[in-house]
Amino acid sequence: MDRSGLFAMYNNNADAFNTAATIYYGLFSMQHRGMDATGICMNQNGQFKYKKEDGMVIDVFDEDVLERMEGHAGIGHVLQCAAPDAREYAQPIVIRYTSGQMAVALNGGLINTEELRKELELQGAVFQTSDDAEIISVLISRARNHFETIEEAIADIMPKLKGGYALVVMTPRKIIGARDPLGMKPLILGKKRNSLYLSSETCVYNELDVEVIREVMPGEIVTINQSGIKSFQQISEEKKALCAYEYIYHSRPDSVIKGLEVFEAREAMGCILAKEAPADADVIVWVPNSGLASAAGYAKVMNLPLEDAFIKNKFHCNKFIQPTEDMVHRGVTMQLAVIKSRVQGKRVVVVDDSMVRGTTGKVLVDLLRDAGAKEVHVRIAAPEVKYKCYFGGNDLDMESLVSSYKTDEQIKDMIGADSLAFLSIDGLKEACRGTEDTLCMACFTGKYPVE
Ligand code: SF4
Known part of the structure; x- marks a missing residue:
C-alpha cells in the first residue's frame, strides 16, 4: 500500500458537536498524503457509522453525509494508492467481532503480509480485501x-x-x-479544550488551532477517551528509522517532525546541494509545490535570484483522461506552464524535491527549453532513489526507479539537461539532523531497517 494520512478525534466537550466536520477538515489539510481514497468512521453513541470511497475528501463527503454520521469520536484516513481500484484499499476497516465493533486505519506497510494472511486463513479467517489494515484488524480481534x-x-x-x-x-x-518500534511513520497527539486528537502531521493542528502535545513514541500505544490520555506501553529499541521521505516529500512544509520544521529541512537540503553541486547559472527556478523550500536554499547559497517561473493549474487532480505523448511533453499531465520572460536567454537551474521515474525531469527540461532557456541544469534535493520501499512510502518496482538502472550521466542525457546532480546521503542526513541509526533511507541506500 502507498502512503496515507490518519486523523482521529475524541470530543470530550459537552456539546460533542462538529466532530465529523472537524475530522473532514483534518483530512482535507492532509490531502497531500493521499488523493485516491478517503474514509471516516464515526462513533454515534456506541454505533459506528462510516463511509469510504475512492476520491478526495470533497468528492466523498458533503454536509448531509457528515451530519448523518455525527458522533462524539471518529477516525479518518486518506490514501495514495498505485492500484487501479483504490476503493478496495479505502479505510478505515470496520469489523464486528465477539467484543463488539472496531475500526482500524493504517499509515504504512507490513513486509510479512503474506505470511500473516496465510496463517490467519489456515485458522479460518476470510478476507474481503488485500489490505494490511484488514489483517491487523483480524489479528487484534483474535x-x-x-x-x-x-x-x-x-x-x-x-x-x-x-x-x-x-x-x-x-x-x-x-x-x-x-x-512501530522503529518509529518509521509519524503520529502526533493534540489537544483543544477537552478534545483529544491523533494526526499524521502537525500541519492539521495549525489549521484547526489544536495544541500539539507530543509525538506518540516509537513502539508506544496511547489511548484517548473521556478520561484523557493514557500511555499503555513503549517498546524501547535503541535504533530508530523515521522515514526520511517525510522530510523530502510526504509531509507538508509547515509540519514539524521531531522538532524540525519540514520547510527548514528542505531548505537545508537545497543549501547543502548548492555547496555539493553548484552550477554556473543566472537564475534558480522551483517546481511547484514541493520544490520551493529546497530551491530557496539553493538560491540563498548561490546568491542568485529565485524565480517563480512555473505556473501550475490550481484545479489539477488525479482523474485525468489518458493524455497523448505530445500532451505529456507539453506538461499537460502535470498542468505546468512556464512564464517565458523569467527564463528566456538565461542559464537556468531547476530544483526539484526528488526524481523517481525521470519522466517529470524530462518534461521540466523540455518546457524550459521551449520557453527559451539557454541552459538547463537540474538539481535534485534528495539522493538517487534506487530501491523499492516496502513500508508504504511508494509502491514502485525497481524497473520504475530510473536511478536503479541508469547512471546519473545517462539520466542527464535521457532528460536532455546540461547538467544533473543529486543531494548526497550525508547531505540528507545533515539536513534532517539524523543518522543511519535514526532515519530510514533505504530507498536510497538499500539498507532496510527491518530484515
Ligand atoms: S524506504 Fe524510503 S520511502 Fe520507504 S520508509 Fe524508508 S525512507 Fe521512507
Whole structure:
C-alpha cells in the first residue's frame, strides 16, 4: 500500500458537536498524503457509522453525509494508492467481532503480509480485501479474546507486525494510537479544550488551532477517551528509522517532525546541494509545490535570484483522461506552464524535491527549453532513489526507479539537461539532523531497517 494520512478525534466537550466536520477538515489539510481514497468512521453513541470511497475528501463527503454520521469520536484516513481500484484499499476497516465493533486505519506497510494472511486463513479467517489494515484488524480481534483490554491485544500483536506503521483503532469507548518500534511513520497527539486528537502531521493542528502535545513514541500505544490520555506501553529499541521521505516529500512544509520544521529541512537540503553541486547559472527556478523550500536554499547559497517561473493549474487532480505523448511533453499531465520572460536567454537551474521515474525531469527540461532557456541544469534535493520501499512510502518496482538502472550521466542525457546532480546521503542526513541509526533511507541506500 502507498502512503496515507490518519486523523482521529475524541470530543470530550459537552456539546460533542462538529466532530465529523472537524475530522473532514483534518483530512482535507492532509490531502497531500493521499488523493485516491478517503474514509471516516464515526462513533454515534456506541454505533459506528462510516463511509469510504475512492476520491478526495470533497468528492466523498458533503454536509448531509457528515451530519448523518455525527458522533462524539471518529477516525479518518486518506490514501495514495498505485492500484487501479483504490476503493478496495479505502479505510478505515470496520469489523464486528465477539467484543463488539472496531475500526482500524493504517499509515504504512507490513513486509510479512503474506505470511500473516496465510496463517490467519489456515485458522479460518476470510478476507474481503488485500489490505494490511484488514489483517491487523483480524489479528487484534483474535488476540482480544485472550486479554482484558484492547490495548493488551494490540501490544500482543505488535511484535508480529514486521514493517513501518502508525495505527489508529477505534472501539465504542476509546481511540488507540500506536507506532512501530522503529518509529518509521509519524503520529502526533493534540489537544483543544477537552478534545483529544491523533494526526499524521502537525500541519492539521495549525489549521484547526489544536495544541500539539507530543509525538506518540516509537513502539508506544496511547489511548484517548473521556478520561484523557493514557500511555499503555513503549517498546524501547535503541535504533530508530523515521522515514526520511517525510522530510523530502510526504509531509507538508509547515509540519514539524521531531522538532524540525519540514520547510527548514528542505531548505537545508537545497543549501547543502548548492555547496555539493553548484552550477554556473543566472537564475534558480522551483517546481511547484514541493520544490520551493529546497530551491530557496539553493538560491540563498548561490546568491542568485529565485524565480517563480512555473505556473501550475490550481484545479489539477488525479482523474485525468489518458493524455497523448505530445500532451505529456507539453506538461499537460502535470498542468505546468512556464512564464517565458523569467527564463528566456538565461542559464537556468531547476530544483526539484526528488526524481523517481525521470519522466517529470524530462518534461521540466523540455518546457524550459521551449520557453527559451539557454541552459538547463537540474538539481535534485534528495539522493538517487534506487530501491523499492516496502513500508508504504511508494509502491514502485525497481524497473520504475530510473536511478536503479541508469547512471546519473545517462539520466542527464535521457532528460536532455546540461547538467544533473543529486543531494548526497550525508547531505540528507545533515539536513534532517539524523543518522543511519535514526532515519530510514533505504530507498536510497538499500539498507532496510527491518530484515
Ligand atoms: S524506504 Fe524510503 S520511502 Fe520507504 S520508509 Fe524508508 S525512507 Fe521512507
